[in-house]
Amino acid sequence: MKMYDKKVPYEELERRLNAAEEIIEAFQNQQVDAVIGKNSVSILQLHEVKEKLQRSEEWRVLAMEAGGVGLWEYHPETEDIYGSEMTRKLFGVTEDAAEEAPIQIVRERMHPDDQEAFLEAFKDALYSFEDPVFQHDFRVLHPEEEETWVTCRGRTTFRETPEGWQPVHIRGVVLDITPQKIIENQLYRLNRKLERRVSEHTQEADRRGVQLQKLARELSDSEERERRRIADILHDDLQQMLVVLQFRLSKLTSSVHLNPSQIDFVKTMEREIGECVDKSRGLSHELNPPVLRYHGLKAALSKLAAEIAEAHGMAVVFEAEDVEDPASQRSATVIYRAVKELLFNSLKHSGAKSARIAMERVAEQMVVRVEDAGGGADLSEMDPSEGKDIGMGLSALQERIRLLGGEVEIDSAPGDGFRVTLRLPPDDPA
Amino acid sequence: MSGSPDVPDTDEVRKLILFVAGKGVNSTRAMSNLEQVCEDRLEDCYELEVVDVLKDFSLALEYGIMVTPALVVKEPAPRVTVLGDLSDTDRLMKALRLK
16 A cells, blocks of 8 residues: 555654554553653552553543544444544534534545545455555645645454454544645646746757757858859859960960060960969869769769878878768768868878878768877867867867767877767758 | 564664663563563673653653653664563563564
């Protein structure tokens, strides 16, 4: 039964009950020779012990009432209920009224919503020889007053009959637990409120997270569109015009007679226009690498590795066996730009002679590692949470990937190279 | 008796208080019953304090003792109280954590 789980205040209740029972037993066995009161000790003669025994019930009641515990007794055969003064008080019943029809009064005072469960627990205890104890909490209605909570506990006494064990009576105690219930209810309500708030906040945070991610994607897409547009202008318009200009100048030198200094001047112009064409081509490639656009990420990264090796003398190994390019151009672009930035960081800061790019797919995630064998760095001195800058490029990169739903792991130590792992969520082709 | 923990026999010193009322019949019986069990089973392993409530009952109030004779087994914890003349040897042994 439930009551065994409830240690407070039932444990205390049990202790008081046991103490009272023990005193009665000592009287019954005529083994008491003095009673200690608050202010005095009375010695008992044998005849007094007997007299006290007759009044043992009174003792028991006194002990219980002093602790705010009401006593009650129910006889199933006659359906009689007896209640001590405290019991009547807890039910808000006057003595006269209680004498009239106690069962009726208990029924009237018990909260209607609690009656069914109470009766079930009560009957269980009344007819179960194996488990004759019950405990149940219920509300008591008081006319023109607020309802109170009581806990009611009882134990059935049985007698053996030819038909088996029959209940003689069920005796028990009843105790006011309103203050506890009020606190319990307040706690419950507070918890519910708290849970609701947390859930609301979580939902809001989730919603904003999704929104933010969407915005980040849109931003990244529009940035990419703009780069492409500028690259296209550079490539399709500016470069074409410059080439035409160059062509016209060369026509000029062959069709018009020029003196040597004029020829030198035109040649310089031609060379300068050539430089403009190169610069514009470089810029347009950088803004929107055609290799990435037409041949995919793997081809672009492998070209990047070769270019860096050639231009800067740092050997870059690119490994991407059996890995397919990401389905979306967005992911490909983000990875390409991040790798490029990381490699240039290595060039600028690490003094490394070699670096490695490894691309693989782990459980739908695109995982790209960029590592160098350079001087490394003390990450504790780069922790932005401690107000130390992680390096503008690196923290912006981290932020960008995170906004797209990915992760960036950085691992380094002084003298131990620099390793960055990028994880991008499964593509949603867009 | 309030609680009868099934603690096995230990060498721990039993600290006992016996509350009596002068030379009352039950008090005298309780005293001799207790002494017998203690001498037989505990030898030197106990400290007994006898308190006569007729002389001072403040300690009895402190321990929540309402009638005499009453034996309080203070240690080993938890505290156990036995009321009456201690003629129920089983109950007394249990309170003293003796098998």
